[in-house]
Amino acid sequence: MAPVFSIAELAREFEVTTRTIRFYEDKGLLSPEREGQRRIYHPRDQVRLRLIMRGKRLGFSLEEIREMIDLYDADTSEVAQLKLFLDKINERQTALRRQQADIAEILAELDERQRECEALLDAKKGA
Numbered sequence: 693m694a695p696v697f698s699i700a701e702l703a704r705e706f707e708v709t710t711r712t713i714r715f716y717e718d719k720g721l722l723s724p725e726r727e728g729q730r731r732i733y734h735p736r737d738q739v740r741l742r743l744i745m746r747g748k749r750l751g752f753s754l755e756e757i758r759e760m761i762d763l764y765d766a767d768t769s770e771v772a773q774l775k776l777f778l779d780k781i782n783e784r785q786t787a788l789r790r791q792q793a794d795i796a797e798i799l800a801e802l803d804e805r806q807r808e809c810e811a812l813l814d815a816k817k818g819a
Contacts, residue, residue, distance in 0.1 A: 697733040
């Protein structure tokens with residue numbers, strides 16, 4: 693018999709709150725069995741939660757994560773999922789590199805303004 697997990701066990705394993713897991717359930721990313729009010733999670737839910745957490749850590753939106761997980765459910769060979777994942781990785785890398793360039797430009801501008809302000813303060817101190 694396959695192992696089952698409580699919401700508290702999954703929360704501990706993934707270091708998230710039970711509220712977070714319920715949120716993913718509300719968004720349709722997890723679908724535990726119910727025994728009255730009790731949620732029963734199966735290994736499939738555990739894998740899906742692992743994928744959700746990895747996707748969030750990499751900066752993917754919940755919709756992007758859903759798209760990748762749904763592909764896994766539809767194609768267990770994982771080929772379609774891996775191709776989509778590579779596309780998403782490339783998009784994310786491009787966006788992060790663009791942000792990195794923007795940040796570098798802003799930091800250079802701030803450095804210049806800081807030097808100007810310090811020079812003005814020095815001039816006023818000497819006056």
